[in-house]
Amino acid sequence: MADRESIGVGLMGLGVVGSGVARTLVEKNRALAEEIGCRLALKKILVRDLSKPRAVSLESPLFTLDPQQILSDPAIQIVIEVIGGEQPAAAFIKQALLNGKYVVTANKEVIAKHGPELMEIAQQNGVSLLYEASVGGGIPLLLPLKQGLPANEISAIYAIINGTTNYILTKMSAEGLSFPTALKQAQELGYAEPDAANDIEGIDAAYKLAILATAAFHTIVRPEDVFRQGIARLAEHDFRYAKELDYEIKLLAIAKKVNGAIEVRVHPAFVPTDFLLAKVSGVYNAIQIEGDLVGKVLFYGEGAGSLPTSSAIVADVIAAAKSVIQQRELGAKGLSRSARSPLIASHSPFLALAIKPISELQTRYYLRMSVADSPGVLAQIARALGDRSISISSVIQKETDTDAQTAEIVIMTHPAREEFMRQALEEMEKLPVVKEICNLIRVEG
């Protein structure tokens, strides 16, 4: 082993995740060499500021401000991209692939927006693009999906894939906090960014769902295909009613194959308390995958953080390194580069399945509204629903405010088509007895 040439690694980005990766590569260098059969040599690290003190003890000649020191160095075979954001990360990944380097990334935005094109470039250049860390942090997810369940036709994915919002919802549910208070706590603990829009509006979850759905259904799902609704409208009342009805409220990322079309959506949902997904609390993630053979399988773990994410990144680096070694060995045995195909490649052709618009969704709904406390109100509301064949499964009327002469009504419906539900809401909003439609939440399970 000692006599084998090492494999050169370039690291782009040294933030929270990058530091974890650098530390793992340095501290576990020996164990990794045993696993791979060859040593990994961390050659260069792209940083934004050379003078910044670093938590990891690294030799300073490793640092560079110039991406070309990594992208154009023939001694580097594997590039790890952990800069985050769309650009320049996407351009760096593309150039690295074009230069015949394996690329490992945790960048969900780049993979969700440009993954299929970049994988094509990887294949053309005899290398691989690996992105296990882009969804579910350290939880092995894309690997078991692609290599553990390939005999299945996947029918559905139900996932909690944003730890920040799950932390906020857990606090709101368990401690009765308001959304702003729970968000503030999450920010103070570092679980949420000062600008939390990416998380609370479901943008982050939509990126991850697009990646999962693309892998599961062999069709290209773009982030803009994903219907998206955030958690900011959820109120203490909703959690109280949810509990009363035996549900938890979770921000679910759902991808389903229905009659050959793909349904992809991220929104708060009522989840029955006896579902395992309802029991996933705090910053943890869980991804339930349903296949025709395997039934339901669920993967659970920390969906973010320096070390969990490093676990996934370094697993990909190991796979890339093993591929580099096999390519080298075949080269040494006289095979030309073009005769050697990359050893980690997806054989599944991309289909072009249609994306189902949200208006065609069939689901149950929870509807909370504030109405005038007078006779006949429920009849008017029931008519607005009934006219569109939406039938009511249960009604709770509560919290009469005698001063304002209003009451709160909560309605659970049977499955209904989303466009009819929206029409009914529009009509209800025009009713003089309806003071406010407070919330409409989809019910799963």
Added chain:
Amino acid sequence: MADRESIGVGLMGLGVVGSGVARTLVEKNRALAEEIGCRLALKKILVRDLSKPRAVSLESPLFTLDPQQILSDPAIQIVIEVIGGEQPAAAFIKQALLNGKYVVTANKEVIAKHGPELMEIAQQNGVSLLYEASVGGGIPLLLPLKQGLPANEISAIYAIINGTTNYILTKMSAEGLSFPTALKQAQELGYAEPDAANDIEGIDAAYKLAILATAAFHTIVRPEDVFRQGIARLAEHDFRYAKELDYEIKLLAIAKKVNGAIEVRVHPAFVPTDFLLAKVSGVYNAIQIEGDLVGKVLFYGEGAGSLPTSSAIVADVIAAAKSVIQQRELGAKGLSRSARSPLIASHSPFLALAIKPISELQTRYYLRMSVADSPGVLAQIARALGDRSISISSVIQKETDTDAQTAEIVIMTHPAREEFMRQALEEMEKLPVVKEICNLIRVEG
């Protein structure tokens, strides 16, 4: 694709699992060919009775009573072994590997007892032995453990890996059934064999744990290394107290690395109700793996059954088939067989870590006993524990039987060494006031 030679598959065994595999290979032949890039041809099926009617529609010339029709047929590159039991399955697998065939098996007994030797033979013969289906049914487990978490040092595995016992325990907990009644229900539903010893004594779980621990710790763990205690002693009372104390009782398979030694044990355990493992009910399995980088990850799904097990077997067949193709391509490019290494191989050398005896276990205990209903009894029991530095965390005294003048005492201890606990039990059994030590259950979490 159509012009490529197909890959020959031989199936040994056509029971519940074998029928699922055969059906999958036949019904999904086209989709599998797309995934693999080459068609799988099911050449022969070893059965015990040629005249038995089959649920799968297969051409009868496929059936054979002679294992050599598969093991010695050069047109078969992949052998699937789903006969079960140690022999002749182990001998068949060995011969198939020696004949240069890839082997896929669901046989936990063979892998637990002979896995390391058979993998050695596979490596020497340029092929692979794949056994994802041997643990956790359809749940991808060995794949994410080996390829998804290779950067981690694994510290612990906590698993529910026997669906039959989990079904029985779920019934006892939820419906207050006695063990014999719950077992009978499980047998009537086909979840338990008429002779259920393998399941209820933890033998099946011990095989699976040995396989998991060997993979996780890179050391050879044999079934006989696993401390094993079954569920037959559990009584309704234990479940009632567990609930009162906020625990569920589960048959856990636990593997831990403690100071460089391996602790492997299968026994009923108290699991706090807020742990995800406590919420795994019915025939479902769940495996929690703890690594230094990833933290805790959990994998959940159906641990048995025809289709879930077929999902894992066919995933392995796909991996083997891709390897066969690459070997062929390299052969076509002029590389000799000896110059081509098998593409799915474990690089991890086997360590030889010590197995920790159960006497050295440190854990908390639940102890239920029947005692004389007279003053000073608790003091005598507490002294037997205290003399061995075992401290009590809580005591419940209940169920006084005035006729028999006995009372039931339940003691929860703080962490204590198992050998001291056993000494204390021996002493307590000699106390005239102690009528019976009803149960001692280890407490996890």
